[in-house]
Amino acid sequence: MLKAVIFDLDGTLTDSDKVHFEVYKSFFAEHNIELDRDGYRQKVSGRQNNAILADFLPQLSAAEKEDFSDRKEETFRYLAEGQLEPLPGLLDLLSQIKRLGLAAAVVTNAPPENAAFMLSELWLTEAFSPIVIGNDLPRGKPDPLPYQTALDKLAIHATEAIAFEDSIAGIRSAIGAGIKTIGMTTTHSAQELIETGAVEAVADFTDPYIQTCLNQML
Structure with missing residues (x-):
């Protein structure tokens, strides 16, 4: 029986x-690295900064990588302020989850400052519990640990949850923890998400498949 709905943050809630x-x-261009959309989808989306920089800029020292990450995230928050909106259907789904007495949680690889910023921008600061931050754990997505941690905090089994994810790393993390996962096509194609393990891929939370899936699990 369904007891919790677990959401990724970047690319899923907004x-x-x-x-x-x-x-x-812009930041990679400073190092003469050209990043296109395909490269972003395959090598950046959903991953932690330390893993991204290990691939793109392995020559940087630990201090330089930390500085790069801090500046990048500060720039993101500056540019994103006032620009973020919930994906269509999200607020209605959260209201439904509350009416049904289900838990709503977030599992994200976003740094804690970004997670707090985005939830505040979306007026959803109090909407989720727990909020699991990959940076707070020994391993982030695509490792299953972040989702396993959420299940432990919720005191439920993987079969009692469903997850929403937009990235390859996120889907691997969720299904690695045994959680049925629906892909969001904000970043990757439906085919990519399903081939990674998502049971279905949807554009937003208004897709009728979501209600069908919830009804089957209740």
Whole structure:
């Protein structure tokens, strides 16, 4: 029986990846690295900064990587302020979740400052519990640990939850924890998400499949 709905943040609650892409593109250009949309989808989306920089800028020292990450995220928050909106259907779904007495949680690889910022921008600061931050754990997505941590905090089994994810790393994390996962096509194609393991891929939370899935699990 369904007891919890678990959401990713970037690209799932809101289409923030378009801002992240522009910021990464600009910052990588400072190092003579050209980043296109395909490169962003395959090597950046949904991953933690330390893993991204290990691939793109392995020559940077630990201090330089930390400075890069801090500046990049500060720039993201500056550019995203006032620009973020919930994906269509999200607020109605959250109201339904509350009426049904289900838990709503967030599992994200976003730094804690970004997570707090985005939830505040969306007026959803109090909407989720727990909020699991990948940076607070020994391993972030695509490792299953963030979703396993959410299940532990909720005191439920994987079969009692459903997850929404937009990234390849996120889907691998959720299904690795045994959670049925619906993909969001804000960043990747439906085919990519389903091939990674999503049971279905939808554009937003108004898709009728979501209600069908919830009804089957209640």
